[in-house]
Amino acid sequence: MPTKAMRSLFFHPKAPSFSFSSQSSPSRSSISFPTPQSSRSACSNISETMVDEMLENAAVMIMKWNPESSAFGRLTSLFYESKKEAQQYIKCVNDLQRVMQFLVSDDPTSEKLVHAQSLMQIAMKRLQKEFYQILSMNRAQLDPESVSSRSRSSRSASSTSDDDIDDGEDKDFAGDTISNVEQASSMAMTDLKSIAECMISSGYAKECVHIYNMIRKSIIDEAMYKLGVERISSSQINKMDREILELKIQSWLNAVKVSMTTLFYGERILCDHVFAVSKSIRESCFAHIAREAATLLFGLPQVFVSKSKKNYPEEFIFRLLDMYTAISEYWPEIESIFCFESTATARSEALNSLIRLSESVRSMLSEFETSIQKDSSKSPVTGGGVHPLTLRVMSHLSLLTDYSNVLADIFIDWTPPAKLPLPESEDSSVSAISLRMVWLILVLVCRLDDKAKQYKEVSLSYLFLANNLQHVISKVRTSNLQFLLGEEWISKHEAKVRQFAANYERLTWGVVLSTLPENLSAEMSSQEARLIFRNFNFSLEETFQKQKLNVVADAKLRDEIKASVKKKLVPVYKEFYDTHKVSVGSVRNVAMYVRITPEDVAHYLSDLY
Structure with a gap:
């Protein structure tokens, strides 16, 4: 597992600034977005005849799907009913926008302009409704897991960056290898993108963003709740049983994994795709949707370590290390997903948690060292x-x-x-x-x-x-x-x-061995031989009785000690035994003084430790 050194965490790629505050929904006047038909030169090739024709075509299409004047339009979803007609509807609205720009520059008081503005308002209400329906009815298909899965499936076919997204990437979303869910996700994303671009270019970005933020934030908040991520205070932590705290931390660890591999990752992909036409909008939307949840998630470890240190068991250091590992492993993803200035609080909370966890680990290991030095057990093992x-x-x-x-x-x-x-x-x-x-x-x-x-x-x-x-x-x-x-x-x-x-x-x-003479083959009297045998017997039995209470826990060490003692003791005793057994005298004396044979010595040693 590669680990990112703490010093590297203080260097972040600087995110570009926004053209509006991420704290509120963007307004039409504050959002920067591409408007290909916004200049007089873009409209100069439109004639009076074309104006009438485009206005008439737009009126027919828009009124057909006007929910206030058409039962069909009120009960039916445009994008669900016919993708082809939905594309025609978007084209009509875009043409209407070109007509309005032409009329503004040609005759601002024209009745045609008033009519066009009325049609545009109706069209925007329709598109707002469609945008809301697609987001609401495709919650399952647009859940972050499906979106992130679809992104991984198409990644090999397209490596387009955020700033280079264009209509051509939509073709990469469909494919024979994509599952039904991913295909449905791709279709919904494509529809949302086309509506968003139409509304933004028509000056209705605020309405579009409001709907998107409202629905997508509820999905993120609901997901975080299901993952067990909730706001908790230090006082609550201090009152919490150890088992409950362990469960909270385990739940948090799972939440980080799911959030970084699926939840925030998928949401960022969706937001970037739907609002590809405007960098400032997609940044603002993602910040509004994910910043609060991410800040809460990444800040929780700081609350977990606020528990009084005296109440920490030694084993709690492993939970601290688990949390540190979770954040450090996903740090590249955290920096990438929350790279904007408006999401800096999420990065800051993650970094602050790493610092606090690091301090707590250092502190607990120092306390562990102190506990070794102060171990007060008095009785020998x-x-x-x-x-x-x-x-x-x-x-x-x-x-x-x-x-x-x-x-x-x-x-x-x-x-x-x-x-x-x-x-x-x-x-x-x-x-x-x-x-x-x-x-x-x-x-x-x-x-x-x-x-x-x-x-x-x-x-x-x-x-x-x-x-x-x-x-x-x-x-x-x-x-x-x-x-x-x-x-x-x-x-x-x-x-x-x-x-x-x-x-x-x-x-x-050595005490047992010392009972035997240095010169094992030297001649000696029967009395001397009997004394040496008696001393050896007594010393061996006494030593054995003491040593049989002792232990050598490690099998290898135990065998080595027994083998070493046997090697030093048995051959020496055997030589003395073989040489001087006959010196003891009668059979009766042998039975009395030579009770232990060399084989008995080996058996004695085998039963030890």
Whole structure:
């Protein structure tokens, strides 16, 4: 999973400014849009005869679909009834607009102009109704998922940018590979675009935008509600049970995924397509529709981390990292979809959430370090086994490394303490998160050194250290810690485990071995032989009784210790046994003094740990 460093999040492509405020619906006078027929030169090729003809054709078509004078027009949808006639209707309205522009420049007091204006008002009411019906009746086909799916299907056929959208792209929307839903979505989008362009060029952008914003914002708001995104206060979070908070965060994580891959992505595509004729309008519409929902969504992590830190369990750091990961993974999409100045608040909330989450993760890891240093358990672990502190710390750290990439982002500027020992091969290129993990494990090992002093027997202290350091290494080996700490670190600490184990063997089993003479084959009296056998038997049984209560949790280490003790003890005893068994004397004396055979020693050792 690629992670974007925090420093990169402060650089955004500057969005172009709007020609009107995005806080309100655009008015006819404030919107900039292309009007090919707006100049006198564009109308100079229209004759009086053409004016009459175009005016008559427009009147016939417009009155046919006038809902106030025609039952047919009142009950039937133009774009649903006939796509061909709908296109003719749009053409008639565009021609009417050309006629009006000609008449304004030729004779502003003309009765024909008054008639044309009346027809235009009727036509705009019709188109408003059609625009509303298409948006309302095609909610399923125009849901962001369908729109985004259609966009992905057609992306390979067209890579037209926002500023280069033209009528030709409509041809890319239909195809044999597009599903029925996507095809219906494509048709509805094409109809909406043609109506929007007609209304905008006729000076009715405000009415068109109002309808669009009203319906599309309700869809976004409804979707966010279904995703469980709701406004919540810090006080509510503080009163919330941990389980409920976990569910809220999980719901938020799902909402981010759906929103960025479908909801906002699809809405941006739809808005850009419908209002392709005017950059300022599509920017304003998208901001009106999505800004509030996006700002709420991206700002929620800041509310989640407002809970009193004393109430956070250690495991809550993983939820913080989940939220950080969700935003950082979708940061390119956030910058792309909400690139406008009018949607800057959405980007700001996402960035502020990253900063707050980062601070909280740092704080919780510092508190975790403090909890290691202040662990107050006084009783030594029975049998020199793995301490609960070791289990807790290494489990926590190994799970943390599943988030190595985002942690590297969060701790990019962390400076390790001067006393942190590093392998010779490590240098300034070592990542901050690697150093952070090395330091936390060092804190743990130092605390274990203190706890080893709780044992009265020094040998058991070494067994305790061997057990715990071996558990540390095992967790490193089986997690992403191995990539952060490296083979040199692992090898160095494996050598320490071997040294601890060797010290334990020497102090524990060296006592047994010391009961045998240095010169195993030297001649000795029966009394000397009996004494050595008796001392060996007593020492071995005493040591065995003590050691059978001790544990070596790691199977590999356990086998290594037993094999090492067996290798040191059994051959030496066997040589002495074979040489001096006969020196003990009678069969009765052998039974009394030589109770343990070399095979018995091996069995004793096999039953340990």
